[in-house]
Amino acid sequence: MKHIDFQPVLFDTIKNYNKEKFFTDLMAGIIVGIVALPLAIAFGIASGVSPEQGLVTAIIAGFIISFLGGSNVQIGGPTGAFIIIVYGIIQQFGTAGLAIATVMAGIMLLLMGIFKLGTIIRFIPYPIVVGFTSGIALTIFTTQIKDLFGLTMDKVPADFISKWSAYFQSFGTTNWIALAVGIGSILLIVVTPKFSKKIPGSLIAIIVMTIVSYLLRNHMGITGLETIGDRFEIKASLPVPNGLDFNLGTINELLPAAFTIAILGAIESLLSATVADGVTGHKHNSNTELIAQGAANIVVPFFGGIPATGAIARTMTNINNGGRTPVAGLIHAVVLLLILLFLGPLTKHIPMACLAGVLVIVSYNMSEWRTFKSLMKNSKSDVAVLLTTFLLTVIFDLTIAIEIGLLLALVLFMKRMSEVTRITVAKEQLDLSHEGEIYHEEEKLTVPKGVEVYEIDGPFFFGVANKFDECMKNIGEKPHIRIIRMRKVPFMDTTGLHNLESLYRLSAKEKIQIILSGVNEKVHETLKKSGLAEIVGEENICSNIHEALKKAERFTN
Secondary structure (H helix, E strand, O other): OOOOOOOOOOHHHHHHHHHHHHHHHHHHHHEEEEEEEHHHHHHHOOOOOOOHHHHHHHHHHHHHHHHHOOOOOOOOEEEEHHHHHHHHHHHHHHHHHHHHHHHHHHHHHHHHHOOOOHHHHHOHHHHHHHHHOOOOOHHHHHOOHHHHHOOOOOOOOOOOOHHHHHHHHHHOOOOOHHHOOOOOOOHHHHHHHHHHHOOHHHHHHHHHHHHHHHHHHOOOOOOOOOOOHHHOOOOOOOOOOOOOOHHHHHHHHHHHHHHHHHHHHHHHHHHHHHHHHHHHHHOOOOOHEEEEEEEEHHHHHHHHHOOOOEHHHHHHHHOOOOOOHHHHHHHHOOOOOHHHHHHHHHHHOOOOHHHHHHHHHHHHHOHHHHHHHOOOOOHHHHHHHHHHHHHHHHHHHHHHHHHHHHHHHHHHHHHHHHHHEEEEEEOOOEEEOOOOOOOOOOEEEEOOOOOOEEEEEEEOOOEEEEEEEHHHHHHOOOOOOOEEEEOOOOOOOOHHHHHHHHHHHHHOOOEEEEEEEOOOOHHHHHHHOHHHHHHHHHHHEOOOOHHHHHHHHHHOO
């Protein structure tokens, strides 16, 4: 295997690190840690685990991602994108199943980085990314209705349509105080940036609404306003690592979910790092970043954590507050650890309706509805991919959405590529006037009698191989020589090679000579490796059409 592309930015940073950079990173790290607090708690609870597990994920994964990552400013931790997939895994396989799936996803991410797939991940079609991001946003919003309205429900159904049906039947049990707390939280988050850019609105909302909730419950005798403490017990300590029970049956069952976590984590982390590059002017190392994400997701489950990735909101907060090295990310993790150890028990007073308000804003920001609306004006194929991914995410689940979305995008890509590749035939004259071959004076070349010139314009792969066959069948009288111009063929796949070999053998039976023209170095190497160059004969692989036509003349004379 070639050299592994693993170069953590932190190791280069500390070579020229100084006191001034440290104080800038210290301030940014403290602020990001404070911003991450309510989000880690909210994402943990919404995912079906305790707030403590959300914080543990932010601490451990955040530290590892900054320590080993390929970005100067990336902040890692639990994100909204994972809520739905994590919740679904826990419902079906429990927290033990989630831990195994997360480790498997971590191994996949690690391998993606080792095999240098970082750049390829970023080529996943944009309509797919927007489709499932918008779908996740709507699903997160849907999961928060019960707590936002304080509804009295025995059990919330799992699927989207049943959820809303159950909500409409339960709206008569709305707790108006919980709803007021939820709406008040949303309003505080929305208006805070108008007064303060530094302090996050979600933190203001949690502090204010926790105080209000405490006063209402303990001094005004108001009951029914549910808090974190009513559902969870917060331990002010880091959990002890536990072993995981891996077995082949569980691994097979969890493979699709692990694949979804890995793909989602890769896309979100590299998207976040790319956005950060645009702001800071630095360039991240995508393969190193994937290795760091993989390491974080392998370690975190042993401490009870959930999947983690790069988080755009926290990364941008880091940048906006002066963070320019991975040290800020390490400090953010330490700040969260100190909060867990010394202020953890206070989180039990946070109202569930307030956290629902925080997640409503998160889902709105994730929805990308303006982008969604603009993509609806694109080509029919893009709209089909967008809507299919969106609807599958909302109605079924994210695993199916990503698999079907990628499959649909691949089919549409092949269709486009096959449409781009053209095959033309010339019998008597070859027009070079539009080819840019300016080193030859003549604009038209005479094709000798009994010679046919086929030109393949585009990739020669399985999507167009049949097109070549059809083109051959449509020719009437059989020639003595077939010249195949390949100057515009950037690559060939196995099907293309098989197609060309079949053509050669069929032509040989019919005593028709094959000459290849204008084969580029990469395609020539492919022909050599497959043994086809030897079958055709190296002397019959010409560098240009003029040489090929001269050889054809010698064969016909």
